[in-house]
Amino acid sequence: MTRYIKRHSLQARLTHDIFVISCILLAITGLFVFVAPLTALVPAEAVFVMRMAHRVLGVIFTVVPLISAIIAPRGVLHMLKNYTAKWDKDDVTFIKRFVPYMLGPKRVHMPDQHEVKSGQRIADGMLIVLSLLMIVSGLMLMLGGSSIKMVALFLHDLGFLGLAVFGLAHIYLGLGVFQPYRRTARLMFGDGTVSESDALYHWGHWAREELESGKNIIEKE
């Protein structure tokens, strides 16, 4: 029997997954407006359809997390508490070792972490801020007059640059392409649980607290 810790609720997983899928589709449809050679590859009508799809996806991208936050305000507060938590020595060490660790996980070892790693707080925090920037600038592009169009376009492009960088890194780690992060995909795309071993490796402080309390522990074959 292996012990698992329940980490993400079904609602959190659904919100995340719908948000991620809409984000990826937004990037694909947006690229046909952003990259001229791609635009030239397909007929203008197809680009038009993509632009309209981009808007519909933009609504999903905006509304789904909003509804989820309204349904579960305590979850939002819990998230905010984790992301704004005071940094301790381990958090600082984690950041200092991050690049060497990414380029040499066999020899560099990371310190224990709380429920949200300090690196996660920066990277995921940036994803949240950049997503908000995309939503606001997207609305400005869609509804604003020509006087604010260039400002909105610049902000949208800036947001996309940031999302491309942080999004690629998030996919690399979140999907478990990076060897030490194997099996992390199940957290958001699976049943939301994490094995005792993985939890101790990634979030040592949090894992011990959970295992001590026993509240969110389940045992599976």
Added chain:
Amino acid sequence: MADFAIYFDSSKCVGCKGCQAACKNWNLLPSPLGLNANEPTGSYQSPRDLNGDTRLLMRFEEHDADAEDTGRKWGIEWSIGRRSCMHCIDPACAAVCPSGALSVDPDTGFVRVREQDCIGCHYCSGACPFGVPHYHRDGTKINKCTACLDRIENGRGPHLGDIGQFNVPACVHTCPPGALAYGERDEMLRKAHQRVEVLKAKGFQKASVYGENELSGLHVIYVLKYESETYGLPKDPQVGALVGAVDVMKPLTGLAAAATVAGLAASFLTGMGYKRHELRYDQKTHETIDVQTGEVLQTVSTTGEKE
């Protein structure tokens, strides 16, 4: 590349609006037919501004006589202006157009429109320092002056060898007093400067040529009797700094994404062969144990202190 230009002499324009009608006629652009369908402007000007069906608009501006300029102390003056695409030599609209619907015509220097390629993003409207590009009523296709390149190319035009009336844009062809002309840009500039000298000699001290140096040059050359602002033309038009920034964002994003992928690929390669031992926690002894070796990796006391 030859540089051509449309010449407009405001001092010769009689405000007949024949050019505005000819533009609509040639380009098959509808006009509202209902009673008072266009919002009244208080002058002969109609409609109020360029729109999805109007590429060329004659502006009527009434202002008090300027004694410093013309020596007239009383009465009013009329500035009859021409509002349409300026066909900038370095067009901001074409720079931000993602689909290539707007481009510089290599034979004439005018800003060519390929309506079928327009994806309706409206970026050109935001980039144009004159606020010229508008969209057809459904908002999906740009509508702006094409300098009648279709007409000129079929009539061959001065740069290809004239064959009759179609060698000039429709507005130019129809102008009764000859306020509009079409030809090589240098020739149009020469003509404009000569005319300004005549106007100055007649007492219009603020007469000027507009379009020679503004925004590094335009392909519409104006002869203005009065100050440019009275014709709705900004004195020193500027392309917004963000137009250049938006242009930089695309290669920058490509570069940043490529660098990220390269970094992640390096990370993946260095992590190959990595295998992690399973861990277990004993909450009674507070020990974190390596399952494979049985080694106690860490003991955390109840106060949270590591041992």
